[in-house]
Amino acid sequence: xxxFDFNAQSHASSPASAHGGPTGRTGARQALAGGLMLLxxxxxxxxxxxxxxxxxxxxxxAPAPLPPPPPAGAxxxxxxxxKEAEQDMALVKACKAHALAVLKDRSxxxxxxxxxxxxxxxxxxxxxxxxxxxxxxxxxxxxxxxxRSDKAHRFLCLAGADRKVLMTFxxxx
Numbered sequence: 001x002x003x004f005d006f007n008a009q010s011h012a013s014s015p016a017s018a019h020g021g022p023t024g025r026t027g028a029r030q031a032l033a034g035g036l037m038l039l040x041x042x043x044x045x046x047x048x049x050x051x052x053x054x055x056x057x058x059x060x061x062a063p064a065p066l067p068p069p070p071p072a073g074a075x076x077x078x079x080x081x082x083k084e085a086e087q088d089m090a091l092v093k094a095c096k097a098h099a100l101a102v103l104k105d106r107s108x109x110x111x112x113x114x115x116x117x118x119x120x121x122x123x124x125x126x127x128x129x130x131x132x133x134x135x136x137x138x139x140x141x142x143x144x145x146x147x148r149s150d151k152a153h154r155f156l157c158l159a160g161a162d163r164k165v166l167m168t169f170x171x172x173x
Contacts, residue, residue: 109147125137137156
């Protein structure tokens with residue numbers, strides 16, 4: 001018997017050939033392919049479930065630091081700002097009342113004036129027009145509400161001592 005025949009007989013007597021399984025090179029290729037498929041099925045599962053170490057609870061958060069105390073004089077500055085805001089609102093109300101009275105005299109169709117407070121500038125002044133002192137100038141946009149329209153206008157108001165309105169002026173944009 002030659003070695004070739006011996007190998008052939010050993011393949012024939014192997015369990016794979018006894019069950020009708022692969023033999024020779026074809027069998028090796030099929031076994032390799034099967035092993036790779038098995039590896040492909042098992043590897044993703046192993047990659048997705050890594051060994052987990054026990055997780056320590058996060059350290060307790062330190063309490064939030066208290067805000068720094070207000071600087072010296074901050075309360076006084078806040079009170080001053082509030083007082084100025086009240087004075088500004090009084091000036092706006094006086095200018096609106098004066099302007100509305102003048103506009104209604106000229107045109108009875110005027111119902112109201114809406115002054116845009118977001119864009120309003122209130123400037124303190126120390127001026128004089130001839131002998132008349134001007135202490136505040138208000139500039140911004142106002143909407144004159146009439147029977148049928150409501151258009152934006154530029155608004156100017158000059159105020160003197162004791163919030164006395166000296167002049168109001170409107171112009172179309």
